[in-house]
Amino acid sequence: MRAADIMTTKIVSASPDMSVRQAAGTMVFAGISGMPVIDEDGTLLGIVTEGDLMHRAEIGTGVKQRAWWLELVASTRELASQYVKEHARKVRDVMTTDVATVSETCPVADIAELLERKRIKRVPVMRDGKVVGVVSRANLIRALVTMAPELPVDVDISDHSIREAVIAAMSGHPWALTRENVIVENGTVHLWTSVTNEDEAKAVRVAAENAPGVKEVVTHVGPPQIVPPQG
Incomplete structure (x- = not known):
C-alpha cells in the first residue's frame, strides 16, 4: 500500500497572506490540526499546525517570562522568533517552512516511520512539485480499519x-x-x-x-x- 492509496485528496490549505485567526478558524471547522500553505501558483511554502498557533499573545498563552539567566543564554534570533510566533498576524510569519514531503508511490510503512521520526502528524504528497494530497496519522488508522479484516476462528485448519x-x-x-x-x-x-x-x-x-x-x-x-x- 502506498501514499496514493490512502491520502486525502480534498486538500484544505492556507495561503501565506491568510490571517492567523482565519487559519485557526479553518482548522477548527474542517476538523483538522494542520494544513499546507500554498501560494497562487500551487507551490508549497510551508505548513501551519496547531503547534504553530499554541503560543499567542491574544489569548495569553505566550511563553512566560524566563529567568534572567535564561534570557542571557537564549540567542537574539531565538527570542525574535518567539516574538513573531506570539504576535504575527499572517500565516507566512508563523508557518513551519521545513516541511517533510513524500511522493504518491511512497510505501505507507515509510510514511509511518517518517511521521514518528519527525514527530509530525501529517505529510504533504507531491507530484511534479505540486501538492496532490495529504497523508495524516488518521489516514493510516483508517487504512487499518478498511484493509485489516479480523481473522476467522471457525476455519477448519489442521x-x-x-x-x-x-x-x-x-x-x-x-x-x-x-x-x-x-x-x-x-x-x-x-x-x-x-x-x-x-x-x-x-x-x-x-x-x-x-x-x-x-x-x-x-x-x-x-x-x-x-x-x-x-x-
Missing part, C-alpha cells in the same frame, strides 16, 4: 498447519520460541516459555493469535509437560 504458521510467524525474531515449545491441540495453541519479560511474552502470544484457525492461546511457564503427537 493443528499441524496452525503450529507451522505460529512457528513461521516467530521465525527470525530473537524472542521466538523453539519448535518443541509450540504445541497445538484442537485449535488451541500452548506456548511453553521461560520468558519473564512482559514485552517478549506478549510478542510470542500475538504471533500465535495471528495464525489462521487459532481458537485460543494459552501460555505456560516452564518446559512442556506432555507433548502430544504433531503431524
Whole structure:
C-alpha cells in the first residue's frame, strides 16, 4: 500500500497572506490540526499546525517570562522568533517552512516511520512539485480499519498447519520460541516459555493469535509437560 492509496485528496490549505485567526478558524471547522500553505501558483511554502498557533499573545498563552539567566543564554534570533510566533498576524510569519514531503508511490510503512521520526502528524504528497494530497496519522488508522479484516476462528485448519504458521510467524525474531515449545491441540495453541519479560511474552502470544484457525492461546511457564503427537 502506498501514499496514493490512502491520502486525502480534498486538500484544505492556507495561503501565506491568510490571517492567523482565519487559519485557526479553518482548522477548527474542517476538523483538522494542520494544513499546507500554498501560494497562487500551487507551490508549497510551508505548513501551519496547531503547534504553530499554541503560543499567542491574544489569548495569553505566550511563553512566560524566563529567568534572567535564561534570557542571557537564549540567542537574539531565538527570542525574535518567539516574538513573531506570539504576535504575527499572517500565516507566512508563523508557518513551519521545513516541511517533510513524500511522493504518491511512497510505501505507507515509510510514511509511518517518517511521521514518528519527525514527530509530525501529517505529510504533504507531491507530484511534479505540486501538492496532490495529504497523508495524516488518521489516514493510516483508517487504512487499518478498511484493509485489516479480523481473522476467522471457525476455519477448519489442521493443528499441524496452525503450529507451522505460529512457528513461521516467530521465525527470525530473537524472542521466538523453539519448535518443541509450540504445541497445538484442537485449535488451541500452548506456548511453553521461560520468558519473564512482559514485552517478549506478549510478542510470542500475538504471533500465535495471528495464525489462521487459532481458537485460543494459552501460555505456560516452564518446559512442556506432555507433548502430544504433531503431524
